[in-house]
Amino acid sequence: MLFNSLDFALFLPVVFLLYWFTVQRHLKVQNVLIVVASYVFYGWWDWRFLGLIAFSTIVDYTIGLLLAKQSSPVKRKGLLWASIIINIGLLGVFKYYNFFVANFTEAFSFLGSKIQGNTLNIILPVGISFYTFQTLSYTIDVYRGKLQSTKDFIAFAAFVGFFPQLVAGPIERATHLLPQFFKQRRFNYSKAVDGLRQILWGLFKKVVIADNCAQFANLIFDNYTDYSGSTLLLGAVFFAFQIYGDFSGYSDIAIGTSRLFGFELKQNFAFPYFSRDIAEFWRRWHISLSTWFRDYIYIPLGGSRGAVWLQIRNVFVIFLISGFWHGANWTFIVWGFLNALYFLPLLLLKKNRVHTNVIAGHSKFPSLKEFSMMLVTFTITTFAWIFFRAETVVQAFDYVLRLFNLSLFSMPEVRPRFLIVLIAFFVLVEWCGRHQLYAIERLWLRYPRGMRWTIYYAIVMVIFLYGGKEQEFIYFQF
Structure with missing residues (x-):
C-alpha cells in the first residue's frame, strides 16, 4: 500500500x-x-x-x-x-x-x-x-x-x-x-496537527518534487546517449532531488502518521543538501541507517581509533556495506566506494566533525565560504548519485564520459521551467525551515490562522495540480 x-x-x-x-x-x-x-x-x-x-x-x-x-x-x-x-x-x-x-x-x-x-x-x-x-x-x-x-x-x-x-x-x-x-x-490534538503538517510536507516532497523529477531523470538516464553534457548534468541534478524528495518525503509521512497514533519516531533527514562537507552530509542523510552502521559495525570495528590503516579499513568497510545494503548491484558498491573516498581525507585530517551545527545558524544567508562548501558537497554527492541511478557500472562511466565534454557548456535540450520553479520554491522553504525537524514545522506559525490555512490549502492545490505520475517510493526496492 x-x-x-x-x-x-x-x-x-x-x-x-x-x-x-x-x-x-x-x-x-x-x-x-x-x-x-x-x-x-x-x-x-x-x-x-x-x-x-x-x-x-x-x-x-x-x-x-x-x-x-x-x-x-x-x-x-x-x-x-x-x-x-x-x-x-x-x-x-x-x-x-x-x-x-x-x-x-x-x-x-x-x-x-x-x-x-x-x-x-x-x-x-x-x-x-x-x-x-x-x-x-x-x-x-x-x-x-x-x-x-x-x-x-x-x-x-x-x-x-x-x-x-x-x-x-x-x-x-x-x-x-x-x-x-x-x-x-492519549490523543493529543497539537501532536496530531503537527503530524498532519508533516504528512502534508512529505506528500509535497514525494508527489510534486520527486515524481516530477523522476519523469525527467528517467527520460535522460534512459536515453543518455542522445543528449548533450548539459542535459546529462541536469538529469543528475533531477535525480538528486528525486531521491531526496522521495525518501525524505516517505520519512516525513511515516513520522507524521506515527504522531497521529501517539508515537514519536526519530528524525531521518536533517536537510542534507545544505551540508558543508561529506561527513556532515552523512550525519544528515538517512540518519537511522547511518547511526545503525555506526553503532553496530563501525564502532565495534574500532571506529576512528587505532592505527591509520585500521581507520581507513573501517571507513571503506562501512561505506561498502552501506552501498551493498542498498542493492545487489556493483553500481551501489561503486557508489559506496566513492563516498568512502570523499570521507577519507576528512577523517585523516580529523576534520570529520567540524560542522555539527546548522549552516548559517544566526543568519538568513550563508557566507560565501559556506555557500561554496555547500555547492561542492552537493556537486560531489550528485556525481556519486549517477552510479546509484545507473543500471550498470559500464553505463555509469559512459554517462560520466558523455557528461564531461564541450557540450556541457551548451543549452540543455530538456528545459522543464515549471519544475525548476518548483524546485527553487522547495529549496527556499527547506532553507527557511532548516532549524526545525522538518521544513514547515514552525515556519508559518507566527502568521494569523487564516493565512496559515491559506498556505496549507495552497500546498494541497499544488499537490493536486502539479503532482507527477504516481510512482513507487525508490527505497521500496531496498
Missing part, C-alpha cells in the same frame, strides 16, 4: 477512528489493532510476504527470551549469532543470492571454465532490509544489556511491523520505539 495512493487515503482514517474511538482505553487492544493494521498494510503488496515478517518476529522474540534466561557468555553469544545468521541469511537469500550466483558464474567464465549457476525465481519482499535491521537492533541491544527482553509478544510484533515505518524506515531502535508500546497513549 503506497502512502500516495487512494488505498492508503481510505485505510488511514479507518484505522485512526478505530484506534482512538473504540479501543483508546485498552492498551493491549490498541497494540492488537496496530498489528492487524500493519499486516493488512504489508500484505496489500503480496500476502506471501506476511509469513516472512511473522517468522522474523517469532525468531527474535524467542531469542530475546532465551537471552534473558541465559547467563553463560558462550551460550549468549551463540544465541546472538543465531539471530544474526537467521536474519542476514534470509536477507541474503532473497536479496543477494542471484547476485552472487551470477557473479560467481561470470568469474569462472572469465577464467575459461564454464559452470551452470541456478538462480532463484523469487521476488524481493518489500522493506525486508528495514525490518531485518530493526529486529536485529532488538537482539543486539538485549545481548549488550541495553534493553530487557519483552514477554509481551503483541507489543513486540507491533514494534517489528509498525506500519508507518515498516517498508522504508526510519529504522527504529528497540530501545526507542519498543517502550512506547507499553505506555498508555
